[in-house]
Amino acid sequence: MISTKDFPKFSDSSGSLTFIEGENHIPFTISRVYYVYDVAENALRGHHAHKQLEQYLMCVHGSCSVWMDNGKSKEKIRLDSPSTGLYVGPSIWHVMEDFSPGAVLLVLASAPYDESDYIRDYEEFLRYVKEKDV
Numbered sequence: 570m571i572s573t574k575d576f577p578k579f580s581d582s583s584g585s586l587t588f589i590e591g592e593n594h595i596p597f598t599i600s601r602v603y604y605v606y607d608v609a610e611n612a613l614r615g616h617h618a619h620k621q622l623e624q625y626l627m628c629v630h631g632s633c634s635v636w637m638d639n640g641k642s643k644e645k646i647r648l649d650s651p652s653t654g655l656y657v658g659p660s661i662w663h664v665m666e667d668f669s670p671g672a673v674l675l676v677l678a679s680a681p682y683d684e685s686d687y688i689r690d691y692e693e694f695l696r697y698v699k700e701k702d703v
């Protein structure tokens with residue numbers, strides 16, 4: 570379920586640079602970029618799944634943890650490198666937690682914001698993945 574990608578990183582004594590080329594590094598056309606920041610200590614974000622949306626999540630400053638749940642099992646990953654992206658595809662219930670102070674979570678998304686693509690109720694999510702499995 571957990572699928573990460575390390576993007577190119579150039580470091581020298583003056584600092585580091587990472588770049589992401591849509592066509593070369595991302596398996597979907599990037600339609601939207603957003604970022605989550607100023608997250609309070611102990612705050613939980615996410616708590617939803619998407620029906621169609623594909624995303625890459627990366628903590629470009631600080632760190633945070635992401636729970637991934639496909640309705641059958643759950644896995645947790647710590648995002649703590651600005652050059653590592655986590656793929657979150659459709660039908661994955663995800664929760665972000667344990668943001669370090671000042672953390673910035675950058676997200677590349679395959680489509681514009683569309684609330685009808687969200688499943689925000691966990692019981693509905695379990696029904697949805699069960700129906701899709703049949």
Ligand code: T46
Nearest residue numbers: 601603605614615616619624626657663665676681682
């Ligand atoms: C996701 C995780 C990783 C918009 O109006 N446009 C947008 O592009 C986004 C992303 C959000 N919003 C609105 C919808 C809500 O009223 O911003 C508000 C906060 O969104 P939400 O509570 O969904 O934020 P998170 O951090 O729980 O989830 C976000 C994304 O919404 C979601 O797609 O996968 O980050």
